[in-house]
Amino acid sequence: MAGKMLRNRRKAAGLTQKQLGDLIPLSQAMIAGIELGNEVPGAENAQLIDDAVGADGELAAAWHHVRKDIQQHSAYPIWSHGYLSAEVEATRIQHFANIAPGLVQTEDYARAIISEGVKLFGGDVEEKVEARMERQGILTGDDPPWFWSIMDEAALYRVVGGHDVMCGQLTHLLDLAERSRTTFRILPFNRQIPGGVTSIGALLLLTRPGKNEAVYWESGINGAFLEAPNEVAVYRAFYDHLELDVLTPQVSRDLILKAREEHHAHCTHH
Structure with missing residues (x-):
């Protein structure tokens, strides 16, 4: 869900995966992994990505919940x-x-x-x-x-x-x-x-x-x-x-x- 949201925001901002990655910085492969839902950015990078695509905190909040869910499940x-x-x-x-x-x-x-x-x-x-x-x-x-x-x-x-x-x-x-x-x-x-x-x-x-x-x-x-x-x-x-x-x-x-x-x-x- 968050990955798809990022892809839509990135395209709306006129950025390629590489261009977005250069702003953070993260590799193009990492950005691709995040968009596919295979990777979850840490809190700092999540906020940087959110700012870069103008998501007004929506993406950062979504990834926060994903990280929290992963953490909870890992305890069980x-x-x-x-x-x-x-x-x-x-x-x-x-x-x-x-x-x-x-x-x-x-x-x-x-x-x-x-x-x-x-x-x-x-x-x-x-x-x-x-x-x-x-x-x-x-x-x-x-x-x-x-x-x-x-x-x-x-x-x-x-x-x-x-x-x-x-x-x-x-x-x-x-x-x-x-x-x-x-x-x-x-x-x-x-x-x-x-x-x-x-x-x-x-x-x-x-x-x-x-x-x-x-x-x-x-x-x-x-x-x-x-x-x-x-x-x-x-x-x-x-x-x-x-x-x-x-x-x-x-x-x-x-x-x-x-x-x-x-x-x-x-x-x-x-």
Whole structure:
């Protein structure tokens, strides 16, 4: 998109690729690559190109978003990239996991989980934390998706990052539960996960306008993004059965509060 815009602006300015490159300076091959979408200029060169073709900041802004998207995707495994693109389109996100979902994790909670993952799989902790925090913006916009999360009761008690971190995370869940489009429900210990499943990483079902329902699942070491109706149907049936055994939002809220006050009683976030 930005490449095509550049080509149109360059031609309107009466410049060849070489002439534009000489103004920056960049090689003609680089300008050609940028126009084809195979190359993305850095912030400084993006602004110089924008000025040279009189784009009034439009091109620089477009490339800024492209670089941001690339950076965010690089912080996540390849199998999740389809999900990340679909997440921003979703009007409803349904979630199930045994930890707090990424979209509502506090920075401290996310850092504790990501730090442990980096020990095994590598990567930059702060880059991954920043990417996760930026994703959360979809829940705070003018028209956020409906976000319905089911958490295994273990998520309330397993200590991630220490009791202070847990207290902050559970407090955050309680605050978010006040929003009209965000709901948390707990699958209690005394109820079984459907289908004979004994554990699961994370499962998300996405409703998107004009598209098939999609599924994303991950276990920490692998995952998949699925759109084929026959594959999605299996996970939809699993989630529908799961909903039959979860606690109501109000009872779930009371349990989250109880876990915070009793299990993480020494925290400093009261």
